[in-house]
Structure formats: C-alpha cells, structure tokens
Amino acid sequence: MKSAVLLLPGLNRDRDMIAALTRISGEPPVTVWQTETEIPDVDLIVIPGGFSYGDYLRCGAIAARMPVMEAVRKKAQAGTRILGVCNGFQILVEAGLLPGALMRNASLKFVCREVLLEVVNADTVFTGRYGKGDIIRCPVAHHDGNYFAAPDDLKRLEDRDQVVFRYAKGTNPNGSINDIAGVVNEAGNVLGMMPHPENLIEAAHGGTDGEALFAAALEIAA
Amino acid sequence: MIKARVTVTLKNGVLDPQGKAIEGALGSLGFEGVDQVRQGKVFDLELESADPKNAEKQIADMCEKLLANTVIEDYAVELL
Numbered sequence: 001m002k003s004a005v006l007l008l009p010g011l012n013r014d015r016d017m018i019a020a021l022t023r024i025s026g027e028p029p030v031t032v033w034q035t036e037t038e039i040p041d042v043d044l045i046v047i048p049g050g051f052s053y054g055d056y057l058r059c060g061a062i063a064a065r066m067p068v069m070e071a072v073r074k075k076a077q078a079g080t081r082i083l084g085v086c087n088g089f090q091i092l093v094e095a096g097l098l099p100g101a102l103m104r105n106a107s108l109k110f111v112c113r114e115v116l117l118e119v120v121n122a123d124t125v126f127t128g129r130y131g132k133g134d135i136i137r138c139p140v141a142h143h144d145g146n147y148f149a150a151p152d153d154l155k156r157l158e159d160r161d162q163v164v165f166r167y168a169k170g171t172n173p174n175g176s177i178n179d180i181a182g183v184v185n186e187a188g189n190v191l192g193m194m195p196h197p198e199n200l201i202e203a204a205h206g207g208t209d210g211e212a213l214f215a216a217a218l219e220i221a222a
Numbered sequence: 223m224i225k226a227r228v229t230v231t232l233k234n235g236v237l238d239p240q241g242k243a244i245e246g247a248l249g250s251l252g253f254e255g256v257d258q259v260r261q262g263k264v265f266d267l268e269l270e271s272a273d274p275k276n277a278e279k280q281i282a283d284m285c286e287k288l289l290a291n292t293v294i295e296d297y298a299v300e301l302l
Contacts, residue, residue, distance in 0.1 A: 101293040
C-alpha cells in the first residue's frame with residue numbers, strides 16, 4: 001500500500017517518519033507540501049511530529065488551517081487512513097478531525113522518555129496486529145500532550161471504544177485525562193497519538209514495538 | 223478603522239497548570255490571599271471596517287475559526 005507524509009514548516013520528525021515508512025513498506029512515501037490542495041491517491045497519510053509554525057497561538061493551530069488540511073479532510077471523509085503523531089495529533093484535533101484538545105503537560109515540563117502503552121482497542125486498522133491489553137514500549141517527546149475532552153465528549157469516546165492507547169499504569173507523562181495517549185475518530189480511519197511508534201521499529205532503536213502499527217495500517221504481509 | 227480587543231480564557235473546569243505555577247510564584251513572592259490565577263491571551267486587532275456591527279460579527283467568526291479553541295477556551299470581544 002502507498003503512503004504520503006505531509007510537510008509543514010517547523011515539523012522535525014518527518015525524516016524519521018519517511019525512514020520508518022520506507023523501511024516497513026519497502027517504498028518511500030510521497031511527500032506533500034502544506035500549500036498543496038490535492039493529495040495523490042494513497043492508502044495512508046501521515047502527519048509527523050515537530051513544532052509546526054513554532055507552536056504559535058496553540059500547538060497545531062496554524063498548520064490545521066493550511067490548504068493541505070482541506071485535502072486531508074476530504075481524504076478522511078473518503079475513508080483514507082490518516083495517522084497523526086505528536087504534533088500531527090495536535091494538528092488533527094485543531095482541524096476538528098479528532099475530538100478533544102491537547103494542552104500543556106501538567107508538569108509544565110517537556111517530557112522526552114520511553115513510556116508503556118496499553119493497547120485498549122486492538123480492533124482498528126492501525127492496531128489489528130496487537131492484542132487487546134498488550135503493553136508496548138514507545139518513546140514520547142512533547143510539551144503539550146495533556147489530552148482533554150469535555151465530560152460528554154469523553155464519555156462518548158470511551159463508550160465507542162475510540163480510546164486506542166492509554167499510558168500504562170504509572171507512566172502517564174503529561175496528566176492526560178483517563179491516561180489517554182491515542183484516539184481514533186468514529187469511523188475508525190483517523191488515529192492521533194502523542195507517542196512516536198516510528199522511533200521504535202528496528203533493533204538499533206532498542207526495540208520494534210512500533211512496527212506492528214505501520215505494518216497493520218499498510219497491510220504488509222506478516 | 224475599528225480597534226478591538228479579544229480576550230481568550232480557559233473554560234471553567236479546564237485545568238490550567240500554568241496558572242497554578244504563577245499562583246505558586248506569587249505566593250513565594252509574599253503576595254498573600256491569591257485564591258486562583260487563570261492564564262489567558264489577549265489579541266489587539268485593527269480592522270478596516272467602519273461598521274461596528276459588522277466588525278463584531280467578523281471578529282466572532284475569527285474567534286470561532288482560529289483565535290480560540292472552543293473545546294477548551296471562551297472568548298470575549300470588546301470594541302475599543
């Protein structure tokens with residue numbers, strides 16, 4: 001399956017993401033600049049991490065209003081798989097493609113370390129290669145990963161199994177409500193997550209727990 | 223020309239770790255009796271419009287679309 005990576009000024013995890021997708025799918029993703037209004041026909045669109053527009057106004061706020069995001073919205077509505085990691089997650093919530101908001105970490109500190117994630121919903125196109133309840137390792141690196149949703153929205157998310165990843169007990173790095181680390185939209189084709197699975201996909205990274213996410217999303221033969 | 227000030231504040235019930243840290247710092251400077259600090263943002267706008275009604279409408283639209291994240295923030299518009 002083919003993939004695309006969005007490029008916006010200030011993102012800095014795009015190269016890691018391109019390397020991960022290339023390694024896992026055997027084919028480099030196409031790259032799409034922020035001013036593009038059309039995205040080529042691909043199966044997975046990834047918005048990588050970083051600090052788009054210097055995190056001005058709010059993280060992801062300016063990026064979410066760039067022309068390319070209208071194209072992402074259309075692709076999302078058509079069922080294309082969309083993955084936002086870290087700043088990519090912030091951009092997806094700012095664009096209204098995922099519910100909630102990502103606020104300053106409760107500690108007020110930038111966190112850069114490995115956490116443990118519980119796979120809460122293994123029944124998505126992104127997590128089908130994990131088992132429900134699996135605990136996987138994943139690095140985080142962010143200042144604004146404190147997920148918030150209003151009580152009604154939070155209940156809806158939980159009731160509809162839209163919480164895909166939670167920080168495993170005792171590893172919540174940012175004060176995120178209900179330990180939420182990643183959520184999917186109602187249709188199940190848009191996933192946003194703060195941790196970086198692209199940074200744990202080969203032995204040299206010290207582990208490969210992130211590989212299964214991309215392998216599932218790209219339907220790579222096991 | 224119309225000048226306006228937009229104030230964006232966190233909704234009630236949304237935790238504000240930065241406000242909490244400022245509250246703590248005020249306490250350590252010896253300012254007593256500060257029950258709560260909430261941090262927000264202020265935007266000063268200058269619009270070409272000469273019609274205040276129209277300007278208010280336009281600014282509310284800007285708030286909804288960009289200046290505030292209405293999931294977590296409220297906004298107030300004041301024409302100056």
